[in-house]
Amino acid sequence: MSIPAIRATGDAPTPAPTGQRADTPTQRTRPRRKFPLPRPGALFVSPYALFLLVVFAVPLGYTLWISFHRFYFTAPGAEFDAPWVGLRNYQDVFSDPVVLRSFLNIAVFLAINVPLTVVLSLVLASALNAKLPMRSFFRAAYYVPYVTASVALVAVWQFLFGAEGLVNNLLGDLAPDPSWLVNPVLAMPVIAVFVAWKQLGFFVMVYLAALQSVSKELYESAALDGAGRVRSFLSVTVPGVRPATTLVAVYAIITGANLFSEPYLLTGGGGPDHASASPVLVMYQRGIEQGHPDFAAALGVVLVLFVVVLSLLARKLTEKEG
Amino acid sequence: MPRKWGAALLAMTLAAATAACARPGPDPATATTSRGSITVWLSNNAAEVAWGTKMVDAWNRAHPRERIKVQQIPAGKTSEEALSASIIAGSSACLVFNTSPASVPQFQKQAGLVPLDDFPGAERYIRERTGPRADQYRSEDGHFRQLPWKSNPGMILYNKKIFRKAGLDPEHPKLATYRDFLDTSRKIVESGAAPAAIWPSAGSEFFQSWFDFYPSFIAESGGKPLVEDGRPQFDSPAGRRAATFWRTLYREKLVPQETFQGDAFGMGKSAMASGGPWAIVAYKHSIDWGVVPFPTSDGRPASRISTFSDEKSAAMFSACEHRATAWDVLKFATSRQQDGAFLAATGQMPMREDLAGTYPDWFAKNPAYTTYAEQADRTVEVPNVAGSIDVWQTFRDAWTRSVVFGRERPEAALRGASRDIASILAEY
């Protein structure tokens, strides 16, 4: 649902956020202790603080609690015991072949989605980075899939890539067998391409912003050093947009960890034979369809740790020279 | 900073603790004798809704103070999931006329069902209506938490027009033995009469095996359930023969691995389907069909073949406040007269002893149903054991992996699933 607010570009109009800077003028101007407590500030934030408590803090605590107990959903008012089981649920998660498969699937997803997104959005952003006719048309065209609901887009892709869909009709005898969405090897790559397609417009904008901050002098000096087109692209542009690349990588990891509607709808519940199951889909199937919320909660905790570790790693890798 | 985090943690713990106090449900002691208006849920099958609406009208005319409101089971991927959600929300209807016996153990664990033997005479009523078969529907603790309502014994329907197109004799189809069934399927697909011989879902939902493996296994094994006396039964010669038969269908691409979006048989994309008597009403105007029992390796006669009942029960849910009324409605809706009306409206078989003898006139007028009625006396149920959804899911995962997608040998998959299911059963 949420994406970390990472600042991708250098030319943003707003000053960089610096946590709690004491540069607000209120301190100087407010007459001391004129109002009784609570101060308006506390009043103003209290609905939001309450929201964070109800929607984030409580469920977070509850998830951790569930993941260490034998827990199931019951009717309101029903008495039931939820005995402490220690790490049992976590053991079950790690020994479950479908869970392991779903993490492997996410690895496949990332291996395809991240390079594809980075390359295509950088190419399109570079092409867009000039005064051109119909520039705003192109920009809008790239953005349209991003603002459209996954459910609507999945419906079209299912039609496009179905056994009797347009893609197979155009390919004729070259069409894969079994067809895309029921092919154990191709199902996950189709999802990775779908997500890249859907999100690309957003990253084109991110790279477009990032390109503004790459200084002209660097290109000029690279040209003076006799660097060719490819050399100067690799030695000037790529390092210049590195923060944006970090954003793409972290965002892709979070999207991959959040995948649900695509495997649920596009490949009919993570099919074929779990070849496109994602961890969230498994959480839904185990927790809600099959009534094992304790297993699903443990899987959720594992998934979040996985996301955190992978995001840190992605930042390390993409920022190592920056 | 550490102090702030400490405070935040404390707040979180407190909040989690307060979250644990839930809203109360109805008090069983008063609800059992309480009377008043109730809600009844029906499946979204048009014929069932038509019957249900009439039944409710008849009740409401006679009982103006205890009116019934009828609704369809809420939307969900499956009605089991929607019912489970309604139990958690405390928003279930009083009575649901479409409760799968496989999910009764789970609903029971969720404290979602009212034991029917709380009501005087209930035990006798159920046993007299259904006969000895009723015992299959007792929970493991001996209580009845469902009233066996109606069944749809699974058989093979075939499309006569497609058979004719494939050069096959539609009046005497060769479908009794595995070899005949495979030969017939090959002819259908090779001739291009239909893209699929038969098209069950290749999906991994726990219940999908009820329409491919389970009826085949029951037929081949002479009426064994999936689990008996706490032990899985399918890792046996009969189970292996049934699995190998289906594997051959998939391997030779007589059955597609892609799940059809919609009704493949109804749209003429498959020549055969596994279906119960509901299909007679559904395809009355669209398809010229015939019906035969599931095949067996030795092609034994129809009179010796058992099949899966695909039974649905009526159950009372614990969110019900006026349970005395609900119990009366349950008896009214399963009375001899209403069962007859249900049979006439839907063609599905009420779970009544000696059905053909109870409604002889109707069967005389509708000979097509006699095959099903005969089959209805030899049905096998899903095992009523705790963890039954897990059992079916484990089986289904092994099935799709091996039989559908051929990533493991069926024999090995059955053995593995049998071992896993045994440990699930031991754990509950």
Next chain:
Amino acid sequence: MSRTPGAMTRLLGGRSARLLVLTLGAVAFLFPFLHMLVGSLQKTTTGDLNGAIPTPGTLTTDSYANINDTISLGRSLLNSGVVTIGVLLSTLVFGVLAGYALARLQFRGRGTLFAALLLVQTIPFQLLMLPLYVLVVRDYGLGDSYLGMMLPFAVNSTAVFLFRQFFLQIPGEIFEAARIDGAGELAVLWRVAVPMASPALLTGCLLTFIGPWNEFLWPFLVTKDADMQPLAVSLAGFMSNLQGTVDNPTGALMAGACVLAVPAVALFLLFQHRFTHTNIDSGVKG
């Protein structure tokens, strides 16, 4: 915008090469939408080229009527609209209050709250999905209600962050002047800060809109009553188990997809010029 003769520029050659690349991209992005629209208008929706090139005479709006009979488009759209507008209003009211206080007011716990705001955006929703489900549906009794659908999205934290950044940018003297005139904080916020913040408010609205309008998983979990389901959920329901009930199910599905896509796309195109890169980096939100 300044032209940067970067290496990529040279790599791509001149203007015509750029336009070629951009046009190919635009086709890849827009073609599925064309396919969706044409498919929704065909009598029998097919996966061949007829599904991409509209043939006059074979077009009909039957599919729209079919999908409307099956899932009641009007009701679903209304549900989507109520939830989305509810989230927008609550984000605007509570988000602006919180953003203003975080930027301009002193109170105990300000630092903690700001840290929480940043932290919250890194917690994936799925971790909270199960406990939220049981809390909302069982303990709060909010299953099948608008409030239940809105709750997890009620205040968009990215929008709060955006508002805070914006209020920090406004020169402090403006607020001081208002306060010296004796205005209370609420009046300062309402008469001074909000009018100045309208660009940030609009961006916040657009960012917030996409979330609840397109969200599938959460409303899917908490609504089981077909009359309460937003369009994304009822359309998914149609995809997974109602396709057998209509003629030309693919056409009906495409029709439903068009209806779901149009409001978000239209809103975006209307305010397209706001969605430039300068706004994106101050609020990253999907």
